[in-house]
Structure formats: C-alpha cells, structure tokens
Amino acid sequence: MADQEEDFSSLPLTERWVHKNWKVRKEAYEAAAKEFESAQSENDPTVRTFTNDSSLWKGAVGDSNVAAQQEALGSLCSFLQIAGTHGCTRTRSLTIVPIVEKGLAATRPAAKQKALEAILLYIELDKPDPIVDELLPLLSHKLPKIIVATLSALREIYHAYGCKTVEPKPTLKILPKVFGHADKNVRAEAQNLTVEFYRWLKDAMKPLFWNELKPLQQQDLEKQFEKVKDEPPPKQERLLRSQQAVEERAVEGGTDGADVDDVGAEPEIDLEPEYMAVNVMPKIPKDLQDRIASSKWKDRKEALDDLHTAINHPKIEDGPFNDIIQALAKCMKDANIAVVTVAANCIEIFARGLKKGFSKYRNIVMSPMMERLKEKKQSVSDAIGAALDAVFAATNFGDCLEEILGFLTHKNPQVKLESTRFLIRCLRTTREAPQIPEVKSIADAATKLLTDSQEVQRSAGAEVLGTLWKIMGDRIMNPHLDGLDEIRKTKIKEFYESAEVKAKYKPKSAPPPKAAQGGFGAKKSGGGPGKKPTLGKRPTPAVAAPPAEEEPAAAPLAPRPTSRPASAVAGASKLIRPKSGIAAPGLKRPGGIPGPSSVSGGASPRRAAPPTLESEDELSPPRAAPATHKLGLAGRGLTGRPLGKPVAEPTPVSPPAPPSGLTGLGTAERAELEELRAEVESLRRSNEELKQERTKMSSQINELQNQNAQLIEDHTRDVLSIKAKETQLVRARSDAEAAEQTVLSQRREVERLKREMGRLTRGDLGPVSPPSSYTPSMTGDIYNDLNGATLNGAGGLARSRSQAGTGRPPSLILEQQQREDGIGKENFASETSVLGRNKLSPVRGPDGGLSRTSSSASGTSGAALSGNGVGAGAGGAESWKRAAEVTQNLKARIELMKAKQGLSRPH
Structure with a gap:
C-alpha cells in the first residue's frame, strides 16, 4: 500500500488529475490548489498548463465522486483567482454546465458554495453575458433539480452584481415558461428570482412578462412584492475586475466617494424589448396623401387608420417619412377630433419606432401638437400627450425646452396647463440634468405660473419648481426660491419631496490649471504685456530695460x-498681433513723432511706435x-x-511698472468687445422677437386654417341640405300632380254617375202623368222625393221611403234630410226647382198640352222648398193630414210604377 502511494505521488500532476482512482484525483486537486495559491502570476508554469489545457477542468468539476468533486471546485476557484481573464475565457465554456449539473445540484452544502463561488468568479473576471447565456438553456433541462439549481444561481448573480451590470431582459423573458413548470420547487425558485428582480426594477419589469402569467400567480407575486416594496434600493455587492480598476484609479486620483460611484457606474437599465426593424414603406398606401386631403372626415380617418395599421411595429426602419410626418402635422389642425386622435397615435408609433431617428421630424410635429392641446376632450388630450412624450423620448431636453417654454405663456389656459404638465413629465423622465441657463429659464417661467388665476395652473407651476429642485439640488435652486412667500415655498417643498426623477445634477469639477507654455496661447491665458511668449527658445538676459531717454539710440537700428x-x-507682426486688430490704431498715433516707420523698410508698425503713449493699455x-x-x-x-x-533699448516704460493690473486688452479691443456684445445682445433680442412673431403668425395661420376647414364643412353641409330640400320638393310636386289626376278622375266619375242617374230618373218618370186631383203641395212633395232620390241615389230613395212611413209632415222630413246630407237650404231648393222643371216637363194634361198645374206645381214646389215647409209655401190653407195622405198615395203609385219597370229593390 505504501508502494502504491509513492508511485501515485511520483506521477505528474496532470496524470494524477485524470487517474481512475478517485483518491488520487482528490489528492491531485488539493495539490493543484496549493500550487495555484502559491503562484505569483498567471505566467506560472502550473497555471499556464491548466490554462492551455482547459479540458482538464471539464472532468474535474464533473467528477463522479462527490468528495473529489468538492476539492476540484475549490481548486477551480484558486485557479481563477490567479489565472485572470485569460484563464476565465479559456475554461468557462467547458465548466459552466458541469458546475451546475454536478456542483449546484450536489447534496453537500460545501460543494454548492464552491460551485456558486466559481460562477461568480467567472462573471467577476470578465463580463456576465457569456455566463448567463450558458445558464439560460439549462432552464429547459429535463430534471427539475437542475432547473432549481440554475434559478438559484441566477438569483445569486443578480443579487451580487445587480441589474445594472447583468442584463435582466433575457432572464425576464423566460420567466413565464418557468412559472408554467409542473414541479412546485421550480415555481417556488422562479418566484424568488422574480422578487429579486422586483427589488432592482420595481414595476418597470412587468411589461416584459407579466401578462403571460396566470392571475393566481400574479396575485402571489404581488403579495411577495409588498414585503420588499419599502426596502431601500439595493446596491451592487461585488464589482467586476474592470469596475475595481476604475475605482482604484479614482481613489488614487483623489476623487471623493460620490465621484467614485459615478465613475464606476453602469448605464441606466434598459428594459425595452429588442425587436427587429421593419420596413413599413411598402405597406403604406400609395394614395395616402390624396385620401388625407379629402373633404370628408370619414375618408381622412380611414386613411389614417390604414397608415396606423401599416406602421404599427415596435421598431421601424428609417425611411423617407418627411411627407407623411408633414401630413400628420396638418391633421393636428383637423376639425374632427377622431382624425386628430388617430394622427396623434401615428406620430407616437413613428417616434417610438424610429427612436433617435425621429429627432429630425420634431420641429415639424411638436408645435402643431402642443397647439392642439386646447381640445378639452380627455381622450384627445391623452393621445396628444402620449405622442409628445414619445417625441421627447426620441430627442433630448435641450431641443424641446424652447418650444415648451413658449407655450407656457399661451393665451389659451388649456394649452398652457397641458404644456406645463408636459414639462413636468419631461423633467421626470429626462436622464440629462438641465444646464444652468436652462434652469433659469424654467424657474422664471414656473414662477410666473405661480401667480396664475387658476389654482390648477398654480399647482402645476409649483410642481415644476419642485421637480426641478429635486434634480438640481439646493445650491442651484435657492436663488430662484428666495423671493417666494412661505405658502408657495411649502407647496413647492411638498412636490420636491414626492418627485421621482431619473436625472441628478452633478457639478463638473474645475479642470486643473494648465502649465504655462511657450507659444501664442500664453497671451490668451491671461498673461500681461510683459509676459508675451516666443516661438522658440529665447535668451533670458534681456530683462533690464534702459531708461526712456535712450530712445534715440534705436534710430540706427531701423535699416537692419x-x-x-x-x-x-509682416508675418511676424501678424503672429504677435492680437486677433482683434490692435495694430491698426497704432499707425495713427498723434504727435507726429518720427520713428522707424519713416525709413524705407518693411518694418512692423509695432517697431515704429513712438515712445509717448496715451494710455497704459498701449x-x-x-x-x-x-x-x-x-x-x-x-x-x-x-x-x-x-x-x-521684450527689447531692452526702445522700451519707454520703466521696469517697476506692475503688469498685474493690465488685462491684456487695449482700449480699442475693449471698445470692439463692447460693440460685439451689444450687437450680440441686439441679435438675441431680434431673434426672440422673430420667434415670438413666428409663433404669433403660426397661431394665426392655424386659426385661419381651422376657420377655413370649418367653412368648408359648413358649405358641404349646406349643399347637402339644399339637395335634400330639392329632392323633397320634387317628390311633393310629383305627389301633387298625382293628387290632381285623382281629383280629375273622381270628378269625371261623379259627372258620369250624375248623368246616369238623370237618365234613369227620366226613364222612370217618362210615361207617368199626374192625376187630375193633385195639388201644388203634393207636387212639391213628389219632386222633393225625386230630388232626394237623384241626389242620394238608391240610399236616398230608401231613406225617403223609410221616412215616409213615419207619419211626420214632409217639411220636417225635408229639413232632416237636408241636415243629414249637409246641403244648404237655398242650394237644395234651387236644385230641386230645376230638377222639378226638367222632370215634369214631359207631363201633359188630359187635353194633350202642358198642364198648368204642372207649371204651378213647379212654382209651388220651388216656393215650398224655399220656405220652411209645404204648409208655409201654400199659405197654410191645406191641412197637414190631407197633404200626408196625398203624399202617401203618390209614393205608392211611384213605387208601383218602378216595380213595373224592374227598378224596385227589395226592402
């Protein structure tokens, strides 16, 4: 066993690194870590070996033995500390995935901690983007524990380095997918990462992913957000090596802590989604200009709707949009608010899609939009306000300020109020603090608004000053607030405390004084006449100057x-001479003292200057x-x-004359400078007057164009009304003609019926002869009945028959019939008389001639009809009873005769 250990230790480090025995590998990892810690630089042989052969790290960090892997992760951290950026970039593509799969997902806390430290070191040594790009694909891993480990690593990365250093958008976009995972641990870790994002970004992160979450998930996240909502803004805990270097240089340069933070700060967080630019020119209708110029507002709105659909893309490729932008600016003056709203929406899309490319169109659309802020309908004001915000975002504060301040004094209160609110939004969203002259202009305009008659306008002016105070600080704003009363200061202070701004004014530190240099710039840096520079190296002994009485000695020098x-x-004199041209007055010095200039030679006028001078500046x-x-x-x-x-001989000035009181400018220079300043001030005033005149003329042009559009619309409406009246008149005439035709046909029908009735009546009474014993009253009754039958037709005969059986006198029956038929007594009597004559003319007496009774009966009938009754016409001699009996007899005979002719109708 001892022999084996000696053999293992005698092997090279790289061989032990990949040995099949995990104990040997573990010892190799520990030995390598000690060598890395003792190395002096990245050029150490061991460090260079592991840097050049980066594949050694892939197997080490993914070692199958957990104890050996833990030591390998520690060795990697030691290696990264000494290898620097070169070792980081050579190894990170091979080690990140194994570190996550084997290290972060390990069961040992020490291994997890070392794996996380290795990932943070990879970010610290170079930049975070490559590491995040390696981690994001692991969020689609099939094992939930790997996804949890990756989310945990991402949370630690953003917690340590912050969202200003590590780009948050790629991770934010993938969050909805992670929230939809089936594993609850994955969803819980995703929630923790989202809360970390909220600590840095607040609600600004929501547009990137919030709408893709389920409502229940949104509610759970809102509850978690409430816990960290009131926490102070987080700060970056770890710095990149590049940031550390900047901080060290700033500290060495003597900058204070605040300046160090500014130097090392990253740009503002950009949460705008990244989109591909779209070329919208082929999608814009070719006849857009003609349709926008239509006299019908519906046509204009439809054209703008088509344009809105064509350009509605997050990012637009730049193109020749000048004519379209000008047409949209004209639409701001349209009389129809629907057209104005759609045009404002189109301008907003152009500004957000083109971004900085829209700045060249700002002067075309900004003034018309702010002029149209006079519209009181909230939807129109909101659309124009959103378009103005987009235009401001595409430009900068200095470009828009002049026009905004011009509209703060507008005669229309609505325009003035909305312009003030627009200025407030600009101050809140700008990332560049205004310059000192701009601050003065804004403060003066806002101070005037504090005395406005409307309370809402006064509050808006106070909000402008409060927001500006938040940006610029006390030192800049105190001079502008000193003259205000305490009530207004209190109001401004409230807006100052509640204002949220993105810009902060930081005074620029004065540059260090430049060392005096030989050359022409020394004169401009404030040197007096006795400190003029030279082009090259000059001798130093010419400091003492002889007295003024030795001036004639300079005469022999003139020919040289x-x-x-x-x-x-001449060139030398031009180089020495100031740019303002001081040499010209020197040629006309008074006194007539001859000098070197009288000698024929190319001497400079400065050498010909007489010793007697009028002022110290000369x-x-x-x-x-x-x-x-x-x-x-x-x-x-x-x-x-x-x-x-300076020359020693010809100088007329004694050496003790102190040059410190001189400014380096002559009298002529000062006079010329004052003239130039006066001219500049005059030009500035003229420019302001011209701008005011231009604004006034633009306003008048807008009003006239609006009046013209209104007149055109009124004219169109009147023409349509006239056409409608003409159409109604034509229809009325047609109806009248149709009615006349109907009346004529009815009249002809009435005449025809009258003739037919007359013919039938004559046919019925033709063979009838009156009896010899009838009386005039009886005849009147007969003709009365006949007249009623003629006038009333069959209905009248039926009524007469029905009334004859009532037993009432004929006069009463006649009067009742007249009332029912609606015919006047006189007309009825005359018609009955005529009818009686026509009807009884064929009746002859027994002798074959016209009966006298007939004529007398006719007259009697007329008299009876013209009177009040039959009895009245006969003078009251006959009895009513006799008259009724005679009438009944005659009626019966007439009915009998009609029955014979076939004219009787059944009752």
Missing part, C-alpha cells in the same frame, strides 16, 4: 530689418519689439526669432 524679407516681418506694442540684430537671424527664418521677447 531691410535685410529680412518684408513678408517675414504699452504692449513697443515692448514687443525684439532686438533681432544681436542674434544675427537674417537667414534663419521665424523659428529662431524671439518675436515675443
């Missing part, structure tokens, strides 16, 4: 510059004149000439 090219001298030109003759620079060019060196 002629040995240099005039262009070189001291710099003469002090800049170099003594080039001492260096012999005739053929050496500009690089050897100390152009900025």
Whole structure:
C-alpha cells in the first residue's frame, strides 16, 4: 500500500488529475490548489498548463465522486483567482454546465458554495453575458433539480452584481415558461428570482412578462412584492475586475466617494424589448396623401387608420417619412377630433419606432401638437400627450425646452396647463440634468405660473419648481426660491419631496490649471504685456530695460530689418498681433513723432511706435519689439526669432511698472468687445422677437386654417341640405300632380254617375202623368222625393221611403234630410226647382198640352222648398193630414210604377 502511494505521488500532476482512482484525483486537486495559491502570476508554469489545457477542468468539476468533486471546485476557484481573464475565457465554456449539473445540484452544502463561488468568479473576471447565456438553456433541462439549481444561481448573480451590470431582459423573458413548470420547487425558485428582480426594477419589469402569467400567480407575486416594496434600493455587492480598476484609479486620483460611484457606474437599465426593424414603406398606401386631403372626415380617418395599421411595429426602419410626418402635422389642425386622435397615435408609433431617428421630424410635429392641446376632450388630450412624450423620448431636453417654454405663456389656459404638465413629465423622465441657463429659464417661467388665476395652473407651476429642485439640488435652486412667500415655498417643498426623477445634477469639477507654455496661447491665458511668449527658445538676459531717454539710440537700428524679407516681418507682426486688430490704431498715433516707420523698410508698425503713449493699455506694442540684430537671424527664418521677447533699448516704460493690473486688452479691443456684445445682445433680442412673431403668425395661420376647414364643412353641409330640400320638393310636386289626376278622375266619375242617374230618373218618370186631383203641395212633395232620390241615389230613395212611413209632415222630413246630407237650404231648393222643371216637363194634361198645374206645381214646389215647409209655401190653407195622405198615395203609385219597370229593390 505504501508502494502504491509513492508511485501515485511520483506521477505528474496532470496524470494524477485524470487517474481512475478517485483518491488520487482528490489528492491531485488539493495539490493543484496549493500550487495555484502559491503562484505569483498567471505566467506560472502550473497555471499556464491548466490554462492551455482547459479540458482538464471539464472532468474535474464533473467528477463522479462527490468528495473529489468538492476539492476540484475549490481548486477551480484558486485557479481563477490567479489565472485572470485569460484563464476565465479559456475554461468557462467547458465548466459552466458541469458546475451546475454536478456542483449546484450536489447534496453537500460545501460543494454548492464552491460551485456558486466559481460562477461568480467567472462573471467577476470578465463580463456576465457569456455566463448567463450558458445558464439560460439549462432552464429547459429535463430534471427539475437542475432547473432549481440554475434559478438559484441566477438569483445569486443578480443579487451580487445587480441589474445594472447583468442584463435582466433575457432572464425576464423566460420567466413565464418557468412559472408554467409542473414541479412546485421550480415555481417556488422562479418566484424568488422574480422578487429579486422586483427589488432592482420595481414595476418597470412587468411589461416584459407579466401578462403571460396566470392571475393566481400574479396575485402571489404581488403579495411577495409588498414585503420588499419599502426596502431601500439595493446596491451592487461585488464589482467586476474592470469596475475595481476604475475605482482604484479614482481613489488614487483623489476623487471623493460620490465621484467614485459615478465613475464606476453602469448605464441606466434598459428594459425595452429588442425587436427587429421593419420596413413599413411598402405597406403604406400609395394614395395616402390624396385620401388625407379629402373633404370628408370619414375618408381622412380611414386613411389614417390604414397608415396606423401599416406602421404599427415596435421598431421601424428609417425611411423617407418627411411627407407623411408633414401630413400628420396638418391633421393636428383637423376639425374632427377622431382624425386628430388617430394622427396623434401615428406620430407616437413613428417616434417610438424610429427612436433617435425621429429627432429630425420634431420641429415639424411638436408645435402643431402642443397647439392642439386646447381640445378639452380627455381622450384627445391623452393621445396628444402620449405622442409628445414619445417625441421627447426620441430627442433630448435641450431641443424641446424652447418650444415648451413658449407655450407656457399661451393665451389659451388649456394649452398652457397641458404644456406645463408636459414639462413636468419631461423633467421626470429626462436622464440629462438641465444646464444652468436652462434652469433659469424654467424657474422664471414656473414662477410666473405661480401667480396664475387658476389654482390648477398654480399647482402645476409649483410642481415644476419642485421637480426641478429635486434634480438640481439646493445650491442651484435657492436663488430662484428666495423671493417666494412661505405658502408657495411649502407647496413647492411638498412636490420636491414626492418627485421621482431619473436625472441628478452633478457639478463638473474645475479642470486643473494648465502649465504655462511657450507659444501664442500664453497671451490668451491671461498673461500681461510683459509676459508675451516666443516661438522658440529665447535668451533670458534681456530683462533690464534702459531708461526712456535712450530712445534715440534705436534710430540706427531701423535699416537692419531691410535685410529680412518684408513678408517675414509682416508675418511676424501678424503672429504677435492680437486677433482683434490692435495694430491698426497704432499707425495713427498723434504727435507726429518720427520713428522707424519713416525709413524705407518693411518694418512692423509695432517697431515704429513712438515712445509717448496715451494710455497704459498701449504699452504692449513697443515692448514687443525684439532686438533681432544681436542674434544675427537674417537667414534663419521665424523659428529662431524671439518675436515675443521684450527689447531692452526702445522700451519707454520703466521696469517697476506692475503688469498685474493690465488685462491684456487695449482700449480699442475693449471698445470692439463692447460693440460685439451689444450687437450680440441686439441679435438675441431680434431673434426672440422673430420667434415670438413666428409663433404669433403660426397661431394665426392655424386659426385661419381651422376657420377655413370649418367653412368648408359648413358649405358641404349646406349643399347637402339644399339637395335634400330639392329632392323633397320634387317628390311633393310629383305627389301633387298625382293628387290632381285623382281629383280629375273622381270628378269625371261623379259627372258620369250624375248623368246616369238623370237618365234613369227620366226613364222612370217618362210615361207617368199626374192625376187630375193633385195639388201644388203634393207636387212639391213628389219632386222633393225625386230630388232626394237623384241626389242620394238608391240610399236616398230608401231613406225617403223609410221616412215616409213615419207619419211626420214632409217639411220636417225635408229639413232632416237636408241636415243629414249637409246641403244648404237655398242650394237644395234651387236644385230641386230645376230638377222639378226638367222632370215634369214631359207631363201633359188630359187635353194633350202642358198642364198648368204642372207649371204651378213647379212654382209651388220651388216656393215650398224655399220656405220652411209645404204648409208655409201654400199659405197654410191645406191641412197637414190631407197633404200626408196625398203624399202617401203618390209614393205608392211611384213605387208601383218602378216595380213595373224592374227598378224596385227589395226592402
């Protein structure tokens, strides 16, 4: 046994590493761990051996013996500590799956802990994405315990490194599948992982997977969320090696703790789902522009609905959408709110789909949308507000601020209020803190809103200041809040405490002062005239300057510059001369003192400056004149000439003059600077006036276009109304003509019936001759009955017969008949008289001629009919009884005659 142990120990480490005896392997793992811990760097031979032959780790971490596997996992952790990033990247693709299947799913807690530490080290040494990509496929493993181990590892990863370092979206998307697993342990571990996500992301994670869960699962998760809802925001517990390096550099640079956190911080968590960009141009209708320009609102809405369907994709490929965006901007002025709502939805889809690519269209749609915020219907305001939020998300705060502030002073209270609310949403969602000038503009506009007549507008202005205060801090906002009363400050303080913002202002630290450098930049950095730089290395002894009375000694030096090219001298003077052009006034100095400039030569005007100067600011030109003759620079060019060196001979200023009080700018420079500042201020005012005028004109144009659209709609409605009235008139005329035709046909039918009745009546009375003993009253009754039969037809004859048997006087019967028939007494009497004459004209007497009684009877009948009764027409001479008997006799005879002719009808 002892011989075997000596043989095993004599074997190379790599051979013992793969030995069939688990004890030998275990000892090899322990020996390797000791060597890794004692290694000085990743270049150690043992470390390099296991780095180059990474397949050794695959079998070790998945060792079938649990005791040996535990030591192998410990050895792997020691190896990763010394091997660094190179060893991590070479081995992780072979070890992650065995670590999870054999290590995290092991029964020994020590093995589990070492396996988890190895996974965290793999993330720390490089980056977490490859490790997460290796772990996610294991969530589809057939063994539930492997899925539980993987979920536990993911939870520890996000707990240690946070969602800012480890991308959460891939894991969030796969959670619904895990929640649908049949094993309760898997679902429980998935719930723990979801709670960990909630600690970091809160409700922002829900859009990625929440709707795919069952309602009961959602309720259970909400209960778990309530337990951690009030916990402080979590912090990253472990740092990546790259983050550790940044932190160390920041500490060495003397930055405070807050700056260290900022330097090492990762970008904001992006929970937007990843989509492929879709080319929507082929799907957009070709006749979209014509349909949007239609005069019918239904056509316009249908066109926008088709556009909405075509572009409704999470991510849109950029294309030539300029005409479409302009058409949507025009739709913001549409009189129909349904068209406006759909157009706003389309703009929102474009902004969210194009993202930063939509920024070039912002100036087209933003002003029309904010102008349409005057609509009081909530659905329209919500649609436009969502579109504005999407436009802001696609741009940045500085681009949108100018237009927003312009609408905060709008004359329409609804537009002003909604614009203020939009500004509040922008401050809450922006990730870039406003600049100091922007803060002043926002604070001034919001302060004016605090004095508005409407309480809701005053509250909105206070919320703007409170949200801005949350972003910028006390130091920046205190000057803007000092002049407010305590009530308003209290209100602003409430909004400050409740505001939730994503941006935080951090003042930039001042850059370290730059070291003084020789060159032209030294003058601009604040150096006085006595500290002018030189192009190259200059001699130092020319510090002492002779007194001013030695100025004439400079006269013989004037011809020397002629040995240099005039262009070189001019170029040198340009290099020394400030950009504002101070040399020009130097040519016109008063006093008429001759100088070197009078000599024929290409000398610089600065060398020709007279010794007598009017101001202290003009001291710099003469002090800049170099003594080039001492260096012999005739053929050496500009690089050897100390152009900025003060000369000793011609300087008129005594050395004690302190240069510290000079600003480096001459009088002319200051005057020119003031003029430029005044011009800039004038241009700024003109620009503001033009912007206000443009806004005013845009508002008027919008109003006129709205009025024009309303007039067009009214005109269309009037035209339709006129057409409807014309249609009704045509129908009425047609009905009137049909009624006239009906009346004419009825009249003809009445005439025909009258003629037929007359013919029948004449046929019945033709052979009848009255008896010799009848009286005028009897004749009147006869004709009265006949007239009633003629006028009333068979019904009248039947009524007359029925009334004749009542025993009432004929006059009463006649009056009753007149009341029933609705005919006036006079007309009835006249018609009866005429009828009587026509009917009795054929009756002849016994002598063969017309009977006088007939004519008298006719007159008597007319008199009787025109009076109140038969008795009244006869003067009251006859007895009523006699008249009734005669009438009955005549009636009976008439009935007998009709029966003979076949005209009688059964009763």
